[in-house]
Amino acid sequence: MCPIVSIRDVSFWYTREKEKDNEFQSAGNHVLSEINLDISRGEFIALVGPNGCGKSTLVRLINGLLLPSTGSVTVDGLDTGNKNNLPAVRRKVGMVFQNPDTQLFASVVEEDVAFGVENLCLPRAEIRQRVDWALEQVGMQDYRNYPPHRLSGGQKQKVAIAGVLAMRPDCIVLDEPTSMLDPGSKKEVLTAVRDLNSRHQITVIYVTHDMSETVMCNRIIAMVRGRTVFEGKPRDFFADQGALSATGLEAPPVQKLVNSLRERGIRLPADINSSKELVDFICR
Ligand SMILES: Nc1ncnc2c1ncn2[C@@H]1O[C@H](COP(=O)(O)OP(=O)(O)OP(=O)(O)O)[C@@H](O)[C@H]1O
Numbered sequence: 574m575c576p577i578v579s580i581r582d583v584s585f586w587y588t589r590e591k592e593k594d595n596e597f598q599s600a601g602n603h604v605l606s607e608i609n610l611d612i613s614r615g616e617f618i619a620l621v622g623p624n625g626c627g628k629s630t631l632v633r634l635i636n637g638l639l640l641p642s643t644g645s646v647t648v649d650g651l652d653t654g655n656k657n658n659l660p661a662v663r664r665k666v667g668m669v670f671q672n673p674d675t676q677l678f679a680s681v682v683e684e685d686v687a688f689g690v691e692n693l694c695l696p697r698a699e700i701r702q703r704v705d706w707a708l709e710q711v712g713m714q715d716y717r718n719y720p721p722h723r724l725s726g727g728q729k730q731k732v733a734i735a736g737v738l739a740m741r742p743d744c745i746v747l748d749e750p751t752s753m754l755d756p757g758s759k760k761e762v763l764t765a766v767r768d769l770n771s772r773h774q775i776t777v778i779y780v781t782h783d784m785s786e787t788v789m790c791n792r793i794i795a796m797v798r799g800r801t802v803f804e805g806k807p808r809d810f811f812a813d814q815g816a817l818s819a820t821g822l823e824a825p826p827v828q829k830l831v832n833s834l835r836e837r838g839i840r841l842p843a844d845i846n847s848s849k850e851l852v853d854f855i856c857r
C-alpha cells in the first residue's frame with residue numbers, strides 16, 4: 574500500500590530573498606538534511622528531538638506550508654512541489670499548533686469548527702453534519718454555543734482539533750499541542766488524539782518534548798540537528814542509551830524502571846507503558 578506520507582532525500586534551508594542566488598545554501602545552513610521517511614496510513618508517530626533540531630520545519634513540509642529545498646514530499650501520492658496539489662494536500666493533512674488561542678477566530682465554538690469546511694463549498698446540511706461529528710469526536714458537543722474565550726486551554730485545543738477533523742483529513746499533524754496546557758488538559762487532549770487514531774485510523778504525527786506522551790505511539794522518530802537519528806518502537810528508543818544521549822532525552826520514569834528490572838534479568842511483557850501496568854504485572 575502506498576504510504577500516506579513519503580519524504581524522499583529532503584533537505585531544507587530557510588532562504589532570505591537576497592540570498593536566493595548566492596552561496597547561502599551550503600550544507601552548513603541546512604535546517605534539514607537528507608531526510609527519508611515513509612509514514613503508513615493509521616500510524617501514530619511521535620516526532621521528538623531537542624529545541625531547534627527541525628521538528629516544526631519537517632511537519633510544515635508535510636502539509637505544504639513549506640516546500641523542500643531539494644528532494645520531494647508526497648502526500649497520498651500527491652507531490653507538494655506541484656502547486657496544483659496543494660489544496661488537496663492541505664485537506665488531507667490537518668495541522669494543530671501549540672497555542673490554541675492563535676487557532677480560534679470565531680465568536681462561537683461551532684462557527685469556529687465550521688470555518689475551514691465552509692470554504693469547501695459543501696451543501697449546508699453536510700457542513701452541519703461534519704461539524705456535529707467533529708465536535709462529538711473530541712467530546713465538545715455540549716459546548717457548541719460557547720464563546721471560545723470561556724473554554725479552558727485543553728477545551729480550546731480540542732475545538733482546534735475538531736476544526737481540522739471537520740475537513741475529514743487522512744492525517745493530523747500536532748506540533749506540541751499540549752505544551753501550554755495543565756496536566757489535566759494535557760491528558761484530555763492526548764486521549765482525544767489517541768481515540769481518533771484507534772477508532773478512525775487517522776494517521777497522527779505528534780511533535781512533543783514530553784516523553785511520557787510518546788509511550789503509546791507506534792513509532793518514535795527522533796531528530797538531531799536536522800537529521801533523523803532513530804526510528805522505531807518507543808520501548809526500543811527508551812532502551813537505546815546512544816539514541817537517548819544523542820537527543821538529550823530521558824526515558825519516562827516507568828520506562829527507566831522497566832529497563833533496570835530487565836537488566837537484572839526480570840522478564841516483563843513487551844509493552845508496559847504505565848506504572849499501573851507495571852504494578853499489575855508485578856502483583857500478579
Ligand atoms: N522562519 C525561519 N527563518 C529562519 N530560520 C528558521 C525559521 N524557523 C526556524 N528556523 C531555524 O530552523 C531551525 C529548526 O527550527 P524548528 O522550529 O524547525 O525546530 P524545532 O525542532 O521545532 O524546535 P522547538 O523544539 O524549539 O520547537 C532552528 O535553527 C531555527 O532557528
Ligand SMILES: [Mg+2]
Nearest residue numbers: 628629630748
Ligand atoms: Mg517546534
